[in-house]
Amino acid sequence: MADKKSVGHAYNIDFLNVVFAASSIFLFVSMLWMVWDDYDREWKGYQRRFVQLEMEVTRASLEAANQEVDTRVISELEAKRADAEARLEVQTEQVSILQDELDVVDVQLDLANQLYQFAKANYDVDKYTFEVERERDPDALGLDATQAVIEAQYAEWLELGLEVERLTAERNGLRGEIADFSKEVTDLDEEIGELTAESRRLSERLGDIEPNFRDEFLLNAPxxxxxxPTITVQQVVTPNILDDVNFTRVPKMDRCMTCHLAIDREGYEDYPQPFRTHSNLSTYVGSASPHPLEQTGCTVCHEGMGQSVSFRDVAHTPVSEEQLHAWEEAYNWEEPHLWDYPMLPSGMAEASCAKCHDNEIHIPEAKSLNLAYGLYERAGCAACHKSGGFEDLRKPGPSLRKIDVKLTEDWVKTWIRNPQAVKPTTWMPRVWYNSNSSSPADAKRNEVEIEATVAYLFANSENHEFAVRVPPRGDALEGQRLVESVGCLACHVSGNETRTEAGPRRTFGQALQNIGNKTSYEWLFDWVRNPAHFSPDTYMPDLRLTDGEAGDIAAYLMTLTGDGGVEAVAEYDQAYRDDVLLDYLKAVVPTEEAEATVAALSTDERTVELGRRVIQRYGCFSCHDIAGFEDTQPIGVE
Structure with missing residues (x-):
């Protein structure tokens, strides 16, 4: 075959045809690939699966509804209805006559009503014109004749109104007679309808959702x-809730329900995600709940990127390493680095309640958050950290202004060295000898600071006079009976329970464990006799005990002793104490000034000054009322 080259051309037409054909095929395949890649979205698969699931659930509900219907009763009612229809057939001629009469009356009523309306309109116009003329010229000629015409119009209007009322009553009577003939059939239809209402509703619903070629394939085709399309992105826009997107405040948009299609529907509680019903629909996302889905959306509580419809992009948060690896394999999941609000882990969504319910410390249905607020208050967190809703609370720890009357120095040292070793249920944190301060070098400094803290507290203790100078001695056994019967154990723990076992409510009051080691009989008697005498701000009520009962309880409490506590594990000399004090001083003043300050103090004054600075550093005054720190701000951040 001759080479198809024209003079002056260097290309081969056959080869170019092959190139163009291959390029066209490649571009066509690329276009198909592009269209399919754009069409084949992850969320569409979820919606197709949900249609099948919804049909399955609806069929199951329909079957259950049919089983609840008493077929014997339905059969009896249908038989009665057939008999009633047969009787109605016999009376068809009478019903037909009444219907003809009703048709005539309807026509007459329409005509009478029309004439009545026209007469009223003419009367209103003529009366208005007459009154205007009379107002303008009361002596004008013809006013009397015009007034007579208007009065005649009024009389005609009243007669037409009476005719309308007569025809209306006649029409209603005929309707009632016709209804009486079919009343039995109508009543039976209503009774059958009530018994089969749910079955009919589910049957209609099943017919609506059952796929067909038009809805399933044609309208959803690429x-x-x-x-x-029936498969489409679903979203909720909440104009009153805003998101910060690229420094712009825009209404929050949630598309979570594109995949979580049953989130606000009952009947899907036992199905896996994303087709599971949201818990507690009466409170969350239910149409009758305080937080309906169409008004609150999802991410206001759960966080995440609500605009996305891809599992990877919505910022889901795994709850375990196992789930993380499963997501990485199934969805190529990775931690969202470009979104500031990743989805809260499962079980943590209640944390978002505080967004709207700010400054509230009890939120209905938010049990975990309410417990957290209770623990936050009971643990005294707000004493160091200013927190909304906790501003007016008293300090969680007991006042230390009269510590010398209540406690001994040795016991206080043992106590603050490790409070949990003395009372397992205490809420007081361990300040010294923690995991980062238990080395031999740390132990020496710990003991210096403990000694100095106690020295400051006792050096600044206030006097207190007992209400009864020589209290009567009581019976410990009778005191135990009183403690167990008058309600002491509702707030106080006296046995070997841990704080977790006792719970936050039974640790509201100070634990009675080892109380006999820490104080004296005289103080216990004075306290239980009238707590406000020692501490006017105490929460403990006056139990109105007699002196004898107070003595019995004090005697019993003095028997609650034990070996709890940790002894000192290091020794130090005064030179080391001075070095520690210098460390504190040099943090705020120059070295020369710090050394001069230490030199000017006596030995006892140095210990007390070190104690003051230790208390200031660790924030003991935040939880306890301590002399000298009345105006000092809490040490924690807000």
Whole structure:
């Protein structure tokens, strides 16, 4: 075959045809690939699966509804209805006559009503014109004749009104007679309808959701799904809740329900995600709840990127390493680095309640958050950290202004060295000898600071006079009976329970464990006799005990002793104490000034000054009322 080259050309037409054909095929395949890649979205698969699941659930509900219907009763009612229809057939001629009469009356009533309306309109116009003329010229000629015409119009209007009322009553009577003939059939239809209402509703619903070629394939086909697709992105826009997107405040948009299709529907509680019903629909996302889905959306509580419809992009948060690896394999999941609000882990969504319910410390249905607020208050967190809703609370720890009357120095040292070793239920944190301060070098400094803290507290203790100078001695056994019967154990723990076992409510009051080691009989008697005498701000009520009962309880409490506590594990000399004090001083003043300050103090004054600075550093005054720190701000951040 001759080479198809024209003079002056260097290309081969056959080869170019092959190139153009291959390029066309490649571009066509690329276009198909592009269209399919754009069409084949993850969320569409979820919606198709949900249609099948919804049909399955609806069929199961329909079957259950049919089983609840008493077929014997339905059969009896249908038989009665057939008999009633047969009787109605016999009376068809009478019903037909009444219906003809009703048709005539309807026509007459329409005509009478029309004439009545026209007469009223003419009367209103003529009366208005007459009154205007009379107002303008009371002596004008013809006013009397015009007034007579208007009065005649009024009389005609009243007669037409009476005719309308007569025809209306006649029409209603005929309707009632006709209804009486079919009343039995109508009543039976209503009774059958009530018994089968749920079955009929579910049957209709099943017919609506059952796929067909038009809805399932044609309207959702590639390049045709722009018209009226049944598989589509679903979203909720909440104009009153805003998101900060690229420094712009925009209404929050949630598309979570595109995949979580049953989130606000009952009946899907036992199905896996994303087709599970939200818990507690009466409170969350239910249409009758305080937080309906169409008004609150999802991410206001759960966080995450609500605009996305891809599992990877919505910022889901795994709850375990196992789930993380499963997501990485199934969805190529990775931690969202470009979104500031990743989804809260499962079980943590209640944390978002505080967004709207700010400055509230009890939120209905938020049990975990309410417990957290209770623990936050009971543990005294707000004493160091200013927190909304906790501003007016008293300090969680007991006042130390009269510590010398209540406690001994040795016991206080043992106590603050490790409070949990003395009372397992205490809420007081361990300040010294923690995991980062238990080395031999740390132990020496710990003991210096403990000694100095106790020295400051006792050096600044206030006097207190007992209400009864020589209290009567009581009976410990009778005191135990009183403690167990008058309600002491509702707030106080006296046995070997841990704080977790006792719970936050039973640790509201100070634990009675080892109380006999820490104080004296005289103080216990004075306290239980009238707590406000020692501490006017105490929460403990006056139990109105007699002196004898107070003595019995004090005697019993003095028997609650034990070996709890940790002894000192290091020794130090005064030179080391001075070095520690210098460390504190040099943190705020120059070295020369710090050394001069230490030199000017006596030995006892140095210990007390070190104690003051230790208390200031660790924030003991935040939880306890301590002399000298009345105006000092809490040490924690807000």
């Amino acid at each position: 390049l045709l799904d722009f018209m009226a």
